[in-house]
Amino acid sequence: MNIPAELKYTKEHEWIKVDSGTIGITDFAQDQLGDVVFIEYTAEPGEEVEAGQVIATIESVKTVSDIYAPMSGKIVSVNTSLDASPETVNSDPYGEGWLVNIEASDASQFEGLLTADTYKTQVES
Numbered sequence: 207m208n209i210p211a212e213l214k215y216t217k218e219h220e221w222i223k224v225d226s227g228t229i230g231i232t233d234f235a236q237d238q239l240g241d242v243v244f245i246e247y248t249a250e251p252g253e254e255v256e257a258g259q260v261i262a263t264i265e266s267v268k269t270v271s272d273i274y275a276p277m278s279g280k281i282v283s284v285n286t287s288l289d290a291s292p293e294t295v296n297s298d299p300y301g302e303g304w305l306v307n308i309e310a311s312d313a314s315q316f317e318g319l320l321t322a323d324t325y326k327t328q329v330e331s
Contacts, residue, residue, distance in 0.1 A: 208233040209326050210300055214319035216276045217328065221300065222308075224316050229276060230304040231264065231295065234329045239266040242295040245305065247284045254280050257315060261306055264295065273305060277315035282307040 209232070213221040219235035222228065236242065244265040249255050255275045262273040262284075284306050288294055295303040310316070320328065 215325035279310040
């Protein structure tokens with residue numbers, strides 16, 4: 207299981223890049239979902255969101271899952287390339303399979319997120 211050390215994580219299996227605000231789902235999450243077939247964004251660029259707010263839903267062959275904002279801020283962009291190829295979330299969850307980019311309203315929110323080691327412990331228990 208791939209858990210990059212430079213990212214921060216949520217208990218709900220989202221990741222965020224501290225330097226860019228890019229958000230996606232973890233390798234563990236995409237594996238549990240199975241083949242991703244559709245992504246719907248519930249937050250649009252320019253919209254202010256609160257930490258814990260649903261910003262997207264991912265539909266897979268197994269289920270539909272909500273994706274939550276790991277922190278409060280303004281949505282800068284969404285990955286519209288996933289409209290044509292949602293399976294990219296499965297093949298490259300930490301790269302081209304990113305979902306949303308957010309501009310955090312308060313950088314101290316990063317301190318409340320999980321480190322790679324803490325997240326790894328969570329998913330292995």
